[in-house]
Amino acid sequence: MTDLKFDVLGIGNAIADVFAHIESDFLVNENLIKGSMRLIDTEEATRLYGKMGSAVRMSGGSAGNTIAGLASLGGQAAYIGKVADDELGEAYGHDMRGIGAHFATAPLKNSSPTARSMILITPDGERTMNTYLGACTELTPDDIDPQVVGASAITYMEGYLWDPPAAKEAFRRAMRLAHDAGRQTALTLSDSFCVDRYRDEFLGLVKDGSVDILFANEHELRALYQTADLDTAINAVREDAKLAVVTLGEKGSLSVTREETHHVHAAPVDNVVDLTGAGDLFASGFLYGLARDYDLPRCASLGGLAAAEVISHVGARPERSLKDLALQNGFEI
Amino acid sequence: MTDLKFDVLGIGNAIADVFAHIESDFLVNENLIKGSMRLIDTEEATRLYGKMGSAVRMSGGSAGNTIAGLASLGGQAAYIGKVADDELGEAYGHDMRGIGAHFATAPLKNSSPTARSMILITPDGERTMNTYLGACTELTPDDIDPQVVGASAITYMEGYLWDPPAAKEAFRRAMRLAHDAGRQTALTLSDSFCVDRYRDEFLGLVKDGSVDILFANEHELRALYQTADLDTAINAVREDAKLAVVTLGEKGSLSVTREETHHVHAAPVDNVVDLTGAGDLFASGFLYGLARDYDLPRCASLGGLAAAEVISHVGARPERSLKDLALQNGFEI
Numbered sequence: 177m178t179d180l181k182f183d184v185l186g187i188g189n190a191i192a193d194v195f196a197h198i199e200s201d202f203l204v205n206e207n208l209i210k211g212s213m214r215l216i217d218t219e220e221a222t223r224l225y226g227k228m229g230s231a232v233r234m235s236g237g238s239a240g241n242t243i244a245g246l247a248s249l250g251g252q253a254a255y256i257g258k259v260a261d262d263e264l265g266e267a268y269g270h271d272m273r274g275i276g277a278h279f280a281t282a283p284l285k286n287s288s289p290t291a292r293s294m295i296l297i298t299p300d301g302e303r304t305m306n307t308y309l310g311a312c313t314e315l316t317p318d319d320i321d322p323q324v325v326g327a328s329a330i331t332y333m334e335g336y337l338w339d340p341p342a343a344k345e346a347f348r349r350a351m352r353l354a355h356d357a358g359r360q361t362a363l364t365l366s367d368s369f370c371v372d373r374y375r376d377e378f379l380g381l382v383k384d385g386s387v388d389i390l391f392a393n394e395h396e397l398r399a400l401y402q403t404a405d406l407d408t409a410i411n412a413v414r415e416d417a418k419l420a421v422v423t424l425g426e427k428g429s430l431s432v433t434r435e436e437t438h439h440v441h442a443a444p445v446d447n448v449v450d451l452t453g454a455g456d457l458f459a460s461g462f463l464y465g466l467a468r469d470y471d472l473p474r475c476a477s478l479g480g481l482a483a484a485e486v487i488s489h490v491g492a493r494p495e496r497s498l499k500d501l502a503l504q505n506g507f508e509i
Numbered sequence: 510m511t512d513l514k515f516d517v518l519g520i521g522n523a524i525a526d527v528f529a530h531i532e533s534d535f536l537v538n539e540n541l542i543k544g545s546m547r548l549i550d551t552e553e554a555t556r557l558y559g560k561m562g563s564a565v566r567m568s569g570g571s572a573g574n575t576i577a578g579l580a581s582l583g584g585q586a587a588y589i590g591k592v593a594d595d596e597l598g599e600a601y602g603h604d605m606r607g608i609g610a611h612f613a614t615a616p617l618k619n620s621s622p623t624a625r626s627m628i629l630i631t632p633d634g635e636r637t638m639n640t641y642l643g644a645c646t647e648l649t650p651d652d653i654d655p656q657v658v659g660a661s662a663i664t665y666m667e668g669y670l671w672d673p674p675a676a677k678e679a680f681r682r683a684m685r686l687a688h689d690a691g692r693q694t695a696l697t698l699s700d701s702f703c704v705d706r707y708r709d710e711f712l713g714l715v716k717d718g719s720v721d722i723l724f725a726n727e728h729e730l731r732a733l734y735q736t737a738d739l740d741t742a743i744n745a746v747r748e749d750a751k752l753a754v755v756t757l758g759e760k761g762s763l764s765v766t767r768e769e770t771h772h773v774h775a776a777p778v779d780n781v782v783d784l785t786g787a788g789d790l791f792a793s794g795f796l797y798g799l800a801r802d803y804d805l806p807r808c809a810s811l812g813g814l815a816a817a818e819v820i821s822h823v824g825a826r827p828e829r830s831l832k833d834l835a836l837q838n839g840f841e842i
Contacts, residue, residue: 196607197827197828197829199829199830199833225603226603226607227607228603228607229604229607229608230567230568230577230604230605230607230608230826231567231568231600231603231604231607232565232566232567232824233565233566233567233600234563234564234565234566235563235564244563262596263595263596263597264596267564267566270558270559270561270564271562271563271564272563274529274559274560274561274562274563274564275562275563297828299829489823490822490823491565493563494530495530495630496530496532496632497532500532
């Protein structure tokens, strides 16, 4: 068995975020629903990009953001995701390695460009996402390095990976490899539309033990069990999952196992600026804690602290050292 | 004479801004002076980039930001600046055209990459800039399209252009073409170090009438006249310049001609987040007003309004429609 080298390996869609500020009329003219996320093709991506104003670009992707947070906490982090050999892909690699994460997935050549999500921000701060998956759809089982999976305490995957068919196989391979190496697997449900698309498959993975730790927010969990009542969903997931971590926004989080349920309050935030990345960064802190054998309430506290930092500014990656922040808040990190 | 088509043509160094948040130790280890701006070569740019964490990328450049603001006000805007035929250059073009500005400068091929300024942001919000000029240094007099200069009420240039020798010649050509077409020229001094490098030349351009409108903040104006006393500098510029516009930060601005001096208060800002772009956007509003024959105090008011918007968020380009903002504030725009 490989020596343990990484706290967490994140596997996800490697996506560049391209933000632009628009007036509300723009959404009306484009027939877009404010606050929605949709997948778009090359043609639509090109058309929409041509209409967007001056843009801000940063590396994103749900699991990528989680790994950035984990590295910022001082954790040993690794990432697997498919970019193209273009400038956005190079920037993605720079950003991942620049924070100290291991990232060695071979970039795609002579094919689709690096994925990008065009995020339209209206004056009320709401975000409407238009995601072109590009190179992400070419992540294959061959990209899953058994050495890296075997060397990671937890392999964390995003539900969004279930969209590209080859990535789904990669996802399945990673789960098998992790368990063969005696490691743990984690899944985030990503968003409620994603759950609607793959409900039975996700539920199967949780029930058959392929997934050890399930992350969901309340909307996703209710979508998974097709119920309007959160308690019903929580009672159901308690039976199905080894560990379910349910984020409740300003109401904090629940860590649910068959034996215990812990509610931890959210960390205080002076000024909430942008909710993007809250769930991704909560996972950073929670997973760091799990990998370092914290008890569940302490995992949830650290998750809450990381989430509080990321929602206090624009952008889904931390702007300050989460390790320093954790030390200042009494964590021995 | 060409018909008037553009309110303002901006000519400047076309630079991508690459931001990263760092801890203060980073500056100490790199021997960097907090808040400074320095020009760096390819090797240093590559080295420093490799050490920066996860970065945010947006199009910048002082005159580029001014033109973005002018377009946001609903003005007819054009831009000349040299990018390379790489992805940062394409993004620069997208951002310029996406806001409705005319931008047709041929990208540089098979040579230096698009310029980038690596901006290191410490937890106190201070910015330390490391600028690699790259393709900007290849702007030549041939890039100055006489049709565009002749069609622009005002040709606005940044002092930074004086750094690359060929760009300086382009700058001189643009001034001549503008005046030959009966148009006006404007210069911003860019920063006090830039003034220190080219004091005599800048002063010569103002005194001999090559520059009709001079933009400066108080530091730059004092550097131009090598005096610690602002009043002394203002009295000097009154004699030398046809029109000098001096920004005073929270104290507002002065518009100075031989006959009159107008002090206009700064527009109120609830929460100052990031001062970057304040001068660039002040120029957007002021120039829009001048091109539309506003009186000087009204030009300064509109400049102040645009500056107030840009300092209320991170980034040097407006996040909302400045035209809407101006309409809400009683401008008939």
